[in-house]
Amino acid sequence: MKTRDKIILASLDLFNEQGERNVTTNHIAAHLNISPGNLYYHFRNKTDIVYEIFLQYELLVDHYLQLPKGRSLLLDDLIFYLESVFDGLWSYRFFHRDLEFLLDSDERLRRDYREFTMRCLGVVNRILGSLRDSHILIDMGDEHRSAMALNVWLIVTNWMAFLKTAHAGEKNTAIRKEMLKQGIYQVLCLTLPYLTESYVDTVVKISQKYKPAPVFSATA
Amino acid sequence: MKTRDKIILASLDLFNEQGERNVTTNHIAAHLNISPGNLYYHFRNKTDIVYEIFLQYELLVDHYLQLPKGRSLLLDDLIFYLESVFDGLWSYRFFHRDLEFLLDSDERLRRDYREFTMRCLGVVNRILGSLRDSHILIDMGDEHRSAMALNVWLIVTNWMAFLKTAHAGEKNTAIRKEMLKQGIYQVLCLTLPYLTESYVDTVVKISQKYKPAPVFSATA
DNA sequence: ATTATCTATAGATCTATAGATAATGC
DNA sequence: ATTATCTATAGATCTATAGATAATGC
Numbered sequence: 001m002k003t004r005d006k007i008i009l010a011s012l013d014l015f016n017e018q019g020e021r022n023v024t025t026n027h028i029a030a031h032l033n034i035s036p037g038n039l040y041y042h043f044r045n046k047t048d049i050v051y052e053i054f055l056q057y058e059l060l061v062d063h064y065l066q067l068p069k070g071r072s073l074l075l076d077d078l079i080f081y082l083e084s085v086f087d088g089l090w091s092y093r094f095f096h097r098d099l100e101f102l103l104d105s106d107e108r109l110r111r112d113y114r115e116f117t118m119r120c121l122g123v124v125n126r127i128l129g130s131l132r133d134s135h136i137l138i139d140m141g142d143e144h145r146s147a148m149a150l151n152v153w154l155i156v157t158n159w160m161a162f163l164k165t166a167h168a169g170e171k172n173t174a175i176r177k178e179m180l181k182q183g184i185y186q187v188l189c190l191t192l193p194y195l196t197e198s199y200v201d202t203v204v205k206i207s208q209k210y211k212p213a214p215v216f217s218a219t220a
Numbered sequence: 221m222k223t224r225d226k227i228i229l230a231s232l233d234l235f236n237e238q239g240e241r242n243v244t245t246n247h248i249a250a251h252l253n254i255s256p257g258n259l260y261y262h263f264r265n266k267t268d269i270v271y272e273i274f275l276q277y278e279l280l281v282d283h284y285l286q287l288p289k290g291r292s293l294l295l296d297d298l299i300f301y302l303e304s305v306f307d308g309l310w311s312y313r314f315f316h317r318d319l320e321f322l323l324d325s326d327e328r329l330r331r332d333y334r335e336f337t338m339r340c341l342g343v344v345n346r347i348l349g350s351l352r353d354s355h356i357l358i359d360m361g362d363e364h365r366s367a368m369a370l371n372v373w374l375i376v377t378n379w380m381a382f383l384k385t386a387h388a389g390e391k392n393t394a395i396r397k398e399m400l401k402q403g404i405y406q407v408l409c410l411t412l413p414y415l416t417e418s419y420v421d422t423v424v425k426i427s428q429k430y431k432p433a434p435v436f437s438a439t440a
Numbered sequence: 441a442t443t444a445t446c447t448a449t450a451g452a453t454c455t456a457t458a459g460a461t462a463a464t465g466c
Numbered sequence: 467a468t469t470a471t472c473t474a475t476a477g478a479t480c481t482a483t484a485g486a487t488a489a490t491g492c
Contacts, residue, residue: 037456037471041469101318114385114387155375167334194413
């Protein structure tokens with residue numbers, strides 16, 4: 001593998017493990033047993049490495065979020081979208097953690113990420129619309145569907161951070177990939193009141209598979 | 221005002237304006253026209269300053285989230301809760317921005333924040349329960365209500381970050397406090413399908429007041 | 441006497457580059 | 467010749483402390 005690619009991969013690993021803030025160019029170079037000078041031969045600075053990683057992330061998510069041509073969505077499609085997106089979030093989990101700082105530090109990234117968000121919101125919106133066309137969801141009107149899409153986006157992109165902070169301080173601080181999938185339960189709960197009658201039981205059953213551990217279920 | 225309190229206030233201001241990551245003890249001291257040595261006389265390090273600020277934040281939110289004794293909630297109470305909480309989030313907006321790093325760096329804060337989260341989730345849950353008792357919301361069962369409370373929490377605590385990242389790169393990057401209130405629209409949308417019939421129209425009307433600018437409404 | 445403040449600085453990083461050297465591809 | 471790599475280091479911070487002074491409260 002080319003050194004340039006090794007740098008990207010190692011950076012992603014280190015960022016995910018330790019947080020971008022805690023990883024310097026020195027750390028990355030040391031981790032790869034190359035000199036800092038060599039790293040700077042391939043990248044002008046850390047910002048450029050992050051930007052490359054973002055491009056990969058963007059590519060991955062855009063790939064996941066394609067809509068099938070010529071047919072509307074099935075319930076299985078929805079589950080597949082959710083599984084895929086949470087997989088992607090896991091693989092690039094450092095990204096949302098320091099998002100605001102990263103965007104502050106890089107004009108390009110700021111612009112690209114903004115377009116990426118809007119594109120994703122549009123797709124989520126279209127997914128909801130397609131599920132309505134398949135009579136899985138009831139119609140909720142354009143305005144409400146947009147708000148709903150945004151709520152889905154907020155929950156999906158921030159579930160990870162919630163897990164990290166809510167579990168912080170427990171014996172085993174590390175978040176495992178399986179726990180991340182509990183976010184799917186949260187999204188499915190969001191859709192429950194909009195399901196057509198014939199789908200309610202199925203979705204409730206599926207959602208149980210992803211149900212969070214009792215720690216998150218404070219009682220009223 | 222005592223120097224110690226001035227340090228806390230100045231830090232909060234600077235953190236909110238520039239992000240905790242971009243503000244060093246030197247900056248804080250310079251901003252107050254005191255020496256770094258003086259700052260270190262009052263605080264062992266930046267972590268301790270952040271912790272003090274968190275304690276204030278916690279106090280504020282706990283105060284906001286009290287439930288009235290001897291009566292169940294009215295619709296106005298709900299709006300008041302939302303207004304108050306978004307106010308609090310605004311005043312301490314740096315906090316959620318770098319939350320994960322802050323928790324990583326301070327054992328105490330990690331433990332306290334975790335308890336704080338669980339306490340808040342419990343209150344949100346009780347608020348939803350009380351609105352059901354007032355026949356404003358329909359009953360959704362314990363499990364679903366807990367999931368709903370968590371979704372509300374995720375949307376409320378992350379709305380700010382969304383605004384920042386989605387608006388990033390526009391002419392006027394600064395987020396104003398009014399925009400933050402658009403998060404109330406998102407939360408009200410979440411409750412819509414659970415409203416009893418007699419409240420739907422009123423809530424729809426109220427929610428229009430907080431409706432986001434069209435930029436967030438990608439169409440299907 | 442105690443509390444608050446300043447001056448000065450050691451020590452630890454981290455970034456980024458210049459310049460030398462090694463490896464590779466025509 | 468060009469590309470990749472290393473060595474060495476300048477310059478910029480930032481943290482945190484020691485030790486001297488000033489201000490304050492009995």
